[in-house]
Amino acid sequence: MDFILTAVEQGLIYGILALGVYITYKILDFPDLTVDGSFPLGAAVTASLITKGMNPYLTIPISFLAGAAAGICTGLIHVKCKVRDLLSGIIMMTALYTVNLEIAGTNNVPLFSRQTMFKNDMLTQLFGDTVPDYVKIVLILAVVLISKILLDLYLKTKSGYLLRAVGDNDNLVTSLAKDKGNVKILGLAIANGLVALSGCVFCQEQRVFDISTGTGSMVIGLASVIIGMALFKKLPKVKATTAVFVGSILYKACVALAIKFFNPQAMKLITAVLFLAILIVSMDRKKKVKHYA
Amino acid sequence: MLELKHIEKYYNPGTVNEMCLFQDFNLTIEKGQFVSVIGSNGSGKTSMLNLICGSIDLDGGKILIDGEDITREKEYKRLKRIGRVYQNPAMGTCPNMTILENMAMADNKGKFFGLSRGTNKERISYYKECLSQLNLGLEDKLNVKVGSLSGGQRQAMSLVMSTMTPIDFLILDEHTAALDPKTAERIMELTGKIVEEKKLTTIMVTHNLRYAVEYGDRLLMMHEGKAVIDVAGEEKKKVQVDQILERFNQISIECGN
Numbered sequence: 001m002d003f004i005l006t007a008v009e010q011g012l013i014y015g016i017l018a019l020g021v022y023i024t025y026k027i028l029d030f031p032d033l034t035v036d037g038s039f040p041l042g043a044a045v046t047a048s049l050i051t052k053g054m055n056p057y058l059t060i061p062i063s064f065l066a067g068a069a070a071g072i073c074t075g076l077i078h079v080k081c082k083v084r085d086l087l088s089g090i091i092m093m094t095a096l097y098t099v100n101l102e103i104a105g106t107n108n109v110p111l112f113s114r115q116t117m118f119k120n121d122m123l124t125q126l127f128g129d130t131v132p133d134y135v136k137i138v139l140i141l142a143v144v145l146i147s148k149i150l151l152d153l154y155l156k157t158k159s160g161y162l163l164r165a166v167g168d169n170d171n172l173v174t175s176l177a178k179d180k181g182n183v184k185i186l187g188l189a190i191a192n193g194l195v196a197l198s199g200c201v202f203c204q205e206q207r208v209f210d211i212s213t214g215t216g217s218m219v220i221g222l223a224s225v226i227i228g229m230a231l232f233k234k235l236p237k238v239k240a241t242t243a244v245f246v247g248s249i250l251y252k253a254c255v256a257l258a259i260k261f262f263n264p265q266a267m268k269l270i271t272a273v274l275f276l277a278i279l280i281v282s283m284d285r286k287k288k289v290k291h292y293a
Numbered sequence: 294m295l296e297l298k299h300i301e302k303y304y305n306p307g308t309v310n311e312m313c314l315f316q317d318f319n320l321t322i323e324k325g326q327f328v329s330v331i332g333s334n335g336s337g338k339t340s341m342l343n344l345i346c347g348s349i350d351l352d353g354g355k356i357l358i359d360g361e362d363i364t365r366e367k368e369y370k371r372l373k374r375i376g377r378v379y380q381n382p383a384m385g386t387c388p389n390m391t392i393l394e395n396m397a398m399a400d401n402k403g404k405f406f407g408l409s410r411g412t413n414k415e416r417i418s419y420y421k422e423c424l425s426q427l428n429l430g431l432e433d434k435l436n437v438k439v440g441s442l443s444g445g446q447r448q449a450m451s452l453v454m455s456t457m458t459p460i461d462f463l464i465l466d467e468h469t470a471a472l473d474p475k476t477a478e479r480i481m482e483l484t485g486k487i488v489e490e491k492k493l494t495t496i497m498v499t500h501n502l503r504y505a506v507e508y509g510d511r512l513l514m515m516h517e518g519k520a521v522i523d524v525a526g527e528e529k530k531k532v533q534v535d536q537i538l539e540r541f542n543q544i545s546i547e548c549g550n
Contacts, residue, residue, distance in 0.1 A: 158406040161390070161398050168387040175385065175455065176402045177373035 005137070007256050011249030012140050013202050014220055016147050018228070018244040020067075020194035021221030023151075026229070026240065028167040028187045033089030033218055034074045037096025038067045038192040040214035042199025044104040047111060047209035056117040060143065060200055067196020068189040070096060075185030100211060107211040116204040136205075143201055147194060148241050154190070163187050195221070216268050223275045224248035230282035251278075294359055295322040295345070295462065295494065301353030302340060302518075314340055315518040318354070322511075326525075327488055327495040329505035331537065332515030333544070338498040341515070342466050345496070347371045358461070373403050376455035376493075378448070380467040385451025388440030392431055392450065395439055396420040399454035423453050427483065445476035452480065456487050463488060465497040469504070477501070481508065502534045512537075516544050 017039060024032035042063035049059045070092060078088040101107060115121065118136050127135065154160045166173045166183040173180040195217070203209050228247025232238040251274070258270045300318040305311050314337050322328055332338050343349040345356060347368035356364050363371055378385055386395050397412040400420070417435070424432040427449045431442075439447060448468060456463060465484065469477035481504055488495050499505050505512055512529050514522035514537065522540060524532060 154408070156411050157408045158398075158401055158411050159408055161394060161411040162406045164390060164394075165387045165398060168389045169384065171379075171384050172387055172398070174369045175372055175377060176398060176406075177369055178406065179367070179369050 003256060004253070005133075007253040008249055009137055009140055009205065010256075011224075011252040012137075012144050012245060013198055013205060014217075014224060014252060015144060015245035015248035016198035016201065017195050017217060018221045018224035018248045019147060019151060019241060020191040020198070021218070022225050022240060022244050023163075023187055023191035023194070025222060025225055026167075027164055028184060028191075030078075030085050030167070030184065030188070031089065032071075032074065032188060032191065033086065034070055034092040034096070034188070034192055035089075035195050035218040035221055036214045036216070037093040037100070038070045038195045039199040039202075039217040040100045040209075040211060041070055041096055041103070042067055042196030043203035043209045043213055044100040044109075044211075045196070046200040046203045047109040048103050048105065050111055050114050050116065050204070051109065053115075056115055056120060056204060059204075060117070060197060063196045063200035064193040067199075068193035070196070071188035071190070071192030072185055074192070075181075075188040078188075079181035079185055097211070097214075100214075104209050104211070109209040111204070111207045111209070114207075116207060117201070118204060140201065140205070143197075144245065147197065148245070151190075151194070152239065152241055159186070163190075216271050219271055219275050220248075220251065223251045223271075223278055226282055227251055227278055230278075294324050294357075296320070296357040297341075297345070297354065298357065299354040300344065300351055300356075302337075302344065302349075303352050306352070313518070315344075315351075315354075318518055318520075320513075320520065322494060322496065324494055325492055326511055327493075327509035328497065328511045328513055329509040330496060330498045330513045330515060331500070331502060331505045332513075333541070336515040337518045338515050339466060342377075342464050342496065342498060345371075345462075346375060346377060346464060374461040375464055376458075376460040376462070377464040378451050378455050378466065378468040380470050382444040382447040382451060382471060385454060386439045386447050389438060391436050391438055392424070392442075393417070393420065393435040395450065395454060396423070396435075396457075399457045402458040423457065424450075427453065428479075445472050445480065448472060448476075448480055449483065452483060452487065456491060456493070461494060463493040463495040465495065465499075467498050467500060470500060484508070502537050506532055506534050506537070514540065 017035070021035060024030045045063050045066045046059040049062065050056055074088050074092045077083050077091060078085055083091070117139060119131060123131050123135065155164065162173060162178060162183050163186065166180050166187065170180040173183055199213070202213065224247040225244050226247070227250055228243035228245070229240065231246060232243040254274055255270055258274065259267060262270060297318060297320040300315045302315040303311060303313050330338050340349065344351050347366060351364070355362055358374070393412055397416070400416060420435070421432040429446050429449055431446060431450065439450065442450070452468070469480050472480060485508055495509070497509065510529060511525040512522060512532060513520050521544070522537070
């Protein structure tokens with residue numbers, strides 16, 4: 001039971017990251033590697049602010065803004081300097097490593113004695129000294145639902161239409177007399193904002209900031225998006241923004257299950273191999289045959 | 294009024310493959326004129342449209358709209374007053390969005406794309422009206438993704454979408470070339486109707502000589518970056534398909550193919 005609960009919690013937190021990856025990978029059709037840097041960026045900003053005594057709930061929107069700034073940088077590199085999409089992400093990811101270290105101060109910031117969104121004076125007042133376990137999952141769910149609903153609403157606005165159009169057929173965006181570059185930058189900002197927000201919640205849940213948390217987060221996000229989309233391909237009624245959370249939880253459960261049989265050091269290897277397996281399983285069979293024929 | 298003045302355009306400049314397409318090319322299109330442009334492949338028809346829209350840069354000369362120099366204006370800014378339909382039906386619509394969403398976006402061209410609701414419910418009846426004049430039954434499929442429509446249906450939608458908002462110029466780049474003859478005929482009729490109704494200044498590139506003769510009040514034939522035939526008004530009405538064909542053959546013989 002504990003095992004499932006952890007998978008659900010982690011899955012939901014990483015689901016927010018998957019929402020961001022969904023925007024870049026599925027909507028914008030932009031392989032954005034900034035994610036590996038913006039996830040720990042959210043965590044670093046959070047750890048640093050909490051250490052300084054800021055209200056842990058305030059760190060959530062601030063992390064979003066920090067991530068959005070990183071996304072804007074990637075977008076500017078890609079659009080204004082005309083660097084290829086993949087390379088722009090790699091440049092930002094590498095640069096962010098130093099930025100994150102600078103923000104956090106060191107490569108490991110423990111927050112055990114600090115106020116976090118899951119353990120603080122307000123919650124103790126409400127529930128007494130031992131805050132019940134369900135509070136944590138309720139809080140995570142609240143953040144998840146707010147991000148998901150806001151994103152759903154955004155995608156239905158005029159600006160959201162334009163964002164969807166730019167990945168679908170950027171030529172139409174130009175025809176509508178809009179600069180497609182700016183739309184891409186906006187999309188990258190929102191996506192990386194969500195990724196950093198996920199990093200913020202993750203850091204508070206783990207009660208520690210570690211510089212290495214970012215490595216492989218892109219793979220986790222991509223795997224979640226691909227599992228989610230593949231699972232609900234036949235059910236178009238289920239929104240993609242819901243599907244990615246299911247994908248994320250499933251993926252985390254698979255990794256947690258695999259970890260039980262292997263050395264925890266093999267974590268990243270398992271993450272990668274599982275991702276490969278998912279890619280192969282979810283691949284369009286017909287397309288594959290055609291390709292090799 | 295659209296003016297192209299002393300246009301120069303080279304491809305692959307500075308290499309052995311350097312090719313001069315336009316050298317001192319001049320063209321003036323009066324307001325309200327419907328120009329049909331024909332010519333063999335590589336004669337500069339599409340390049341001319343791309344230069345006007347700003348999709349490619351020119352190496353010399355000026356482009357003026359109503360006397361205003363737009364030579365250095367970015368493509369997306371120019372397209373505020375230009376509607377363009379491409380040869381490829383996939384270029385003018387978003388396949389993963391519904392018909393309704395596509396129409397709503399086109400309706401908002403030139404305005405701010407902010408955080409208000411993407412589809413204005415009050416406009417739906419207007420969209421239906423626009424689509425029903427196509428006689429393709431699209432008005433009953435508003436929530437269908439455009440990607441599942443046929444090429445002809447998508448091209449018809451592209452045409453409607455690009456002429457929905459007030460524009461000064463309509464640019465048609467072989468917009469019937471990818472369609473079957475019957476659908477092409479229908480799209481052409483619709484084009485004529487829309488241009489007449491909205492009194493749009495139109496430039497239509499086509500490989501169909503009959504359309505070029507039947508539609509429009511001016512005919513241009515391009516060859517090696519020059520207009521070898523340029524007739525308008527009464528003179529244009531007298532032009533026959535055979536005459537153009539003859540000229541075409543003449544050019545082909547001159548060029549050795």
